[in-house]
Amino acid sequence: MTPSARVAAVLLTLLVLPASTGAAGAAPAVAAISDEGAPAARNVRAAEPIPVAARPLEPAPEPAKPSAVALAALAAERPPTLWIPPFGSLDVTGPYRPPPHRYGSGHRGIDLAAAGGTTVVAPTSGTVTFAGTVVDRPVVSVRASEGVVYSLEPVRSRLAAGDAVAAGDLLGEVAGSGHCLEECVHLGVRVSGEYVNPLRYFRSRPQLLPW
Secondary structure, three states, rough: OHHHHHHHHHHHHHHOOOOOOOOOOOEEEEEEEEOOOOOEEEEEOOOOOOOOOOOOOOOOOOOOOOOOHHHHHOOOOOOOOOOOOOOOOEEEEEEOEOOOOOOOOOOEEEEEOOOOOEEOOOOEEEEEEEEEEEOOEEEEEEEOOOOEEEEEOEEOOOOOOOOOOOOOOOEEEEEOOOOOOHHHOEEOOOOOOOOOHHHHHHHOOOOOOOO
C-alpha cells in the first residue's frame, strides 16, 4: 500500500467510527495503524492515580531536659535545716534582683543591716574556700555543700581557705568598704556557679494544712 493510500484509509476509518463511547464507562476508541498497515482500534484508559503510601507521623520532640545548674538549684532549694541569720536577725535592706542575663546588671544577693565592727557568724556549716580582699573589700566565702557557696562582704576574717566552720561559728567582723560601707553586709549564694536568692535558705515556705 502506498503512503497516500494508507493516509486515505486512516481518514476513512475516522469517519466511519462512531464518536460516542460503547459500553458505559468504556473509553472512546482511537484509530491506530497495525503493523500490516490496516487501521486498528484500541481503547485508551485514563491514567489512574497511583496510591501514595501514608506518610508516617513524626514523633513529637522530647521535652528539654533541665540543665545541671537547674537540677542543683532544685536540690538545694529546700535545705534540711534552715540557715541562721549572720547577725541574729534578718533585716534585709537590699532585696535580691536577678539580672536579665548572666552579664547584665542586677543585685546578685541581699543586703543585711549591720554596723561596722559587728561580729558575723556562719549561717550554716561548711568549709572556707576564700578569705581575703577582692578589689577594695574583704570577702569570706564558705562552701556549704556540693555546689553551694555563700559569700559575705565586707567582712574581715582571720580564717583561711580549708578551715571548717559550724553554724554559728565566728566568721569575722563587718569592715568599712564595699557598696554597703558600714551600713550593711552583702550576702550572696551561688549554686553551681549561678547566683540564687539567699532568702530560700533562711525562710521556710508556707505549707497548706489539710482540712
